Amino acid sequence: MKIIVQKFGGTSVANSKKIRRAAERVIDAIERGYKVVVVASARGKLTDELIADARKLNPNPPAREMDQLLSTGEIQTVALFAMALEHMGHGAISFTGGQIQMVTDNDHSKARIKSIDTMRMREELESGKVVLVAGFQGVDESGNITTLGRGGSDTSAVALAAALEAEECEIYTDVDGIYTTDPRKFKRAVKMEQISYDEMLELASLGAGVMHSRAIEFGKKYNVRIHVRSSSENKNGTLITHEVPQMEEVLVSGATIEKEMAKLSLIGVANKPGNAAKIFAHLAHAKVIVNDIVQTEVSTKKANLSFTTSTSDLAAAKKAIEDIKEEIECENVFVRDDIAEISVVGVGMRSHYGVAEKLFGALSKAKVNIDSITTSEIRISCIVDDHQGEMALEAVCVAFELDKPVAERSK
Amino acid sequence: MKIIVQKFGGTSVANSKKIRRAAERVIDAIERGYKVVVVASARGKLTDELIADARKLNPNPPAREMDQLLSTGEIQTVALFAMALEHMGHGAISFTGGQIQMVTDNDHSKARIKSIDTMRMREELESGKVVLVAGFQGVDESGNITTLGRGGSDTSAVALAAALEAEECEIYTDVDGIYTTDPRKFKRAVKMEQISYDEMLELASLGAGVMHSRAIEFGKKYNVRIHVRSSSENKNGTLITHEVPQMEEVLVSGATIEKEMAKLSLIGVANKPGNAAKIFAHLAHAKVIVNDIVQTEVSTKKANLSFTTSTSDLAAAKKAIEDIKEEIECENVFVRDDIAEISVVGVGMRSHYGVAEKLFGALSKAKVNIDSITTSEIRISCIVDDHQGEMALEAVCVAFELDKPVAERSK
Numbered sequence: 131m132k133i134i135v136q137k138f139g140g141t142s143v144a145n146s147k148k149i150r151r152a153a154e155r156v157i158d159a160i161e162r163g164y165k166v167v168v169v170a171s172a173r174g175k176l177t178d179e180l181i182a183d184a185r186k187l188n189p190n191p192p193a194r195e196m197d198q199l200l201s202t203g204e205i206q207t208v209a210l211f212a213m214a215l216e217h218m219g220h221g222a223i224s225f226t227g228g229q230i231q232m233v234t235d236n237d238h239s240k241a242r243i244k245s246i247d248t249m250r251m252r253e254e255l256e257s258g259k260v261v262l263v264a265g266f267q268g269v270d271e272s273g274n275i276t277t278l279g280r281g282g283s284d285t286s287a288v289a290l291a292a293a294l295e296a297e298e299c300e301i302y303t304d305v306d307g308i309y310t311t312d313p314r315k316f317k318r319a320v321k322m323e324q325i326s327y328d329e330m331l332e333l334a335s336l337g338a339g340v341m342h343s344r345a346i347e348f349g350k351k352y353n354v355r356i357h358v359r360s361s362s363e364n365k366n367g368t369l370i371t372h373e374v375p376q377m378e379e380v381l382v383s384g385a386t387i388e389k390e391m392a393k394l395s396l397i398g399v400a401n402k403p404g405n406a407a408k409i410f411a412h413l414a415h416a417k418v419i420v421n422d423i424v425q426t427e428v429s430t431k432k433a434n435l436s437f438t439t440s441t442s443d444l445a446a447a448k449k450a451i452e453d454i455k456e457e458i459e460c461e462n463v464f465v466r467d468d469i470a471e472i473s474v475v476g477v478g479m480r481s482h483y484g485v486a487e488k489l490f491g492a493l494s495k496a497k498v499n500i501d502s503i504t505t506s507e508i509r510i511s512c513i514v515d516d517h518q519g520e521m522a523l524e525a526v527c528v529a530f531e532l533d534k535p536v537a538e539r540s541k
Numbered sequence: 542m543k544i545i546v547q548k549f550g551g552t553s554v555a556n557s558k559k560i561r562r563a564a565e566r567v568i569d570a571i572e573r574g575y576k577v578v579v580v581a582s583a584r585g586k587l588t589d590e591l592i593a594d595a596r597k598l599n600p601n602p603p604a605r606e607m608d609q610l611l612s613t614g615e616i617q618t619v620a621l622f623a624m625a626l627e628h629m630g631h632g633a634i635s636f637t638g639g640q641i642q643m644v645t646d647n648d649h650s651k652a653r654i655k656s657i658d659t660m661r662m663r664e665e666l667e668s669g670k671v672v673l674v675a676g677f678q679g680v681d682e683s684g685n686i687t688t689l690g691r692g693g694s695d696t697s698a699v700a701l702a703a704a705l706e707a708e709e710c711e712i713y714t715d716v717d718g719i720y721t722t723d724p725r726k727f728k729r730a731v732k733m734e735q736i737s738y739d740e741m742l743e744l745a746s747l748g749a750g751v752m753h754s755r756a757i758e759f760g761k762k763y764n765v766r767i768h769v770r771s772s773s774e775n776k777n778g779t780l781i782t783h784e785v786p787q788m789e790e791v792l793v794s795g796a797t798i799e800k801e802m803a804k805l806s807l808i809g810v811a812n813k814p815g816n817a818a819k820i821f822a823h824l825a826h827a828k829v830i831v832n833d834i835v836q837t838e839v840s841t842k843k844a845n846l847s848f849t850t851s852t853s854d855l856a857a858a859k860k861a862i863e864d865i866k867e868e869i870e871c872e873n874v875f876v877r878d879d880i881a882e883i884s885v886v887g888v889g890m891r892s893h894y895g896v897a898e899k900l901f902g903a904l905s906k907a908k909v910n911i912d913s914i915t916t917s918e919i920r921i922s923c924i925v926d927d928h929q930g931e932m933a934l935e936a937v938c939v940a941f942e943l944d945k946p947v948a949e950r951s952k
Contacts, residue, residue, distance in 0.1 A: 146594070146597040146598050149598060183557070183617075183621060186557040187557050187560060187561070187624045187625040187628060188624035188625060188627055188628035189628075191624040191628075192623070192624065192627050194634070195620045195624050195627070195633075195634075195635055196624075198616060198619075198620040198635050199616070199617055199620035199621060199624075202614075202616050203613075205610070205612075205613050206591065206594075206613050209595075209607070209609040209610035210594060210595060210598055210606075210610060212603070212609075213595055213599035213602040213603065213606050213607075214598040216599055216602070216603050216606070217600075217601075217602075223606075224609050226686075228684075229684050229685075229686075273639075273640050274640075275637075275640075
């Protein structure tokens with residue numbers, strides 16, 4: 131049985147017309163010879179509306195009840211989607227997370243999938259029906275409804291593709307694939323034909339987020355081919371897949387910019403065990419999301435520690451640091467809220483020299499000042515002045531030829 | 542464990558304010574020493590909106606998917622209701638029909654309850670929580686979601702009360718109880734303190750429908766005290782219960798009028814086996830709801846047969862009869878669409894003479910012409926001219942003293 135999983139996000143099923151258009155994508159796949167499993171999100175803004183309804187009754191609603199409430203949005207979509215397919219001449223059956231035994235842990239609002247029972251789905255697929263599964267939701271071992279958190283429907287889809295050994299998991303969205311950089315920031319960005327899970331993970335965590343990183347991690351772990359494509363037109367998008375040799379020939383696959391960043395530098399912190407842990411525990415408690423961290427020793431007893439966060443978390447971060455400033459013996463705190471982060475990502479970096487040189491060269495030529503640098507195995511990020519951000523991104527994109535298809539770039 | 546089941550209809554939970562008010566009724570019961578199980582319907586007009594969404598995609602949606610879709614409305618209500626209770630300081634947990642194993646047959650959109658697993662509910666009640674159950678829904682033995690049809694939440698509530706051996710099942714609604722007749726038609730109608738299941742069944746089927754007849758049948762079968770009361774004020778309503786001796790002292794408990802009725806009289810139909818079956822099979826096929834049927838023999842070979850229906854079904858009924866007129870050898874068809882039906886109901890009729898005499902006397906004194914008469918063991922109905930309907934109802938109510946509490950009526 132040749133199975134394909136197709137996932138449609140909330141904007142792709144927001145109204146009857148869009149549901150019918152999504153159903154056409156399903157019928158295309160049937161005509162290509164596939165048995166189709168559809169995963170869908172709640173329609174349009176429904177989830178936000180339900181959250182608002184809940185907060186009117188309880189500003190801090192119990193997570194179990196919130197999951198019970200929110201799970202209904204996706205159930206509505208798949209039932210309606212099944213009706214549309216039936217009307218278009220294709221047998222279809224919809225399931226809740228519970229009905230296919232998508233079993234998760236009981237960590238409500240951010241549950242993790244433990245197992246999926248594929249028997250019922252396989253039966254229905256074999257009988258010729260399209261199987262539709264409400265995304266974002268599961269059940270714990272006591273039958274309580276759980277939800278998988280942000281990007282949960284992507285995770286449902288990839289997990290189902292893994293469990294059903296599907297040939298591909300198609301993620302339908304309102305963009306037609308993954309671009310070398312955000313086309314709103316750099317007009318000449320080009321669509322990638324393929325990208326590795328690791329590159330996509332770096333890009334997802336850097337805010338290029340067409341897909342949530344948990345879904346990509348799942349895909350990597352279970353070797354699921356993920357195809358990100360447009361729900362409004364029937365053409366190939368970008369394939370997220372395992373690294374293949376030709377990927378390594380490309381130095382840099384994509385570049386990103388993150389704006390509205392802030393950097394806090396803690397000067398002269400006592401360099402003793404537990405201080406860093408104390409700082410970041412305090413920040414986590416204040417719900418500050420920390421991006422990059424850099425620490426440098428300035429003497430045997432003192433270190434400078436800096437970290438970046440979004441400007442929206444800056445006030446909370448400043449307060450959190452102020453509270454423990456004495457305890458960690460911090461001499462001074464410098465804050466910058468006028469910065470942006472430019473990153474380049476590529477698995478080719480692992481085996482090629484010269485990426486850093488080329489990056490810094492491009493920034494230097496564009497007269498962009500670099501505040502600080504962090505790296506991972508397949509990523510280099512630079513903090514630059516916010517007002518130079520777009521210019522910096524463009525310089526980097528041009529340097530790494532991100533405005534050209536891979537085949538046309540210089541070797 | 543002293544358990545009470547409280548059911549809130551869609552208008553009683555239409556918005557946050559109303560959900561909070563309903564939650565106050567729950568807290569009242571907790572303070573009266575009860576463990577409380579709440580059954581709730583979908584908020585306001587949500588079910589109608591979902592049906593409209595479905596029809597846009599499929600004018601004739603598959604019943605299984607329709608049930609899957611509609612079941613979400615009630616789940617939303619109970620989750621929100623639980624959040625409200627938590628915020629008001631009372632532990633609460635909501636369940637779908639499936640989560641408490643409300644098992645039904647698989648007759649989608651009008652499923653019948655087969656069994657309920659009370660274990661989980663009992664555990665939660667014992668731990669001090671309010672248990673909230675989504676009304677109107679169950680699951681079949683394969684885990685497909687089913688719905689119980691019109692008035693389904695009433696049925697869920699009464700069935701839960703039976704399964705949990707609750708002391709009472711309270712049906713909260715926008716009226717404060719059952720009246721001797723419709724107060725909009727006869728201003729001096731009085732609220733009944735109690736009424737028997739059988740009387741309520743006759744009244745429900747006659748359109749006085751505060752509650753659906755299936756729920757009342759369930760209550761009768763499993764001996765559940767049903768208390769119909771107002772969701773907006775905390776005072777006693779009407780108790781629906783088994784017949785008690787004093788009920789028999791009352792000749793007539795209530796009276797009803799059904800307007801917008803039509804009567805078709807089939808004259809000179811061949812009086813042979815199978816003809817009546819043929820007629821009503823044909824009407825059922827045309828989805829005509831038939832009320833009363835009267836047949837009289839006019840010769841050894843011929844009979845006159847008449848039946849009533851609502852004026853909205855008249856066109857379909859006329860067409861259905863026209864189609865088989867020759868086959869049943871019907872000589873002529875007379876149609877009246879200017880009639881109303883007046884009925885009086887009372888278990889006292891079983892053991893008392895004179896109800897018919899009193900009824901016909903009252904109508905005669907009011908100069909109301911009686912077209913035809915039908916009876917059951919505890920009901921007498923008369924077809925009268927539509928324009929005399931309200932006058933006839935008033936005459937009947939006065940004759941049977943339905944404007945006075947039972948204790949004040951003449952013996």
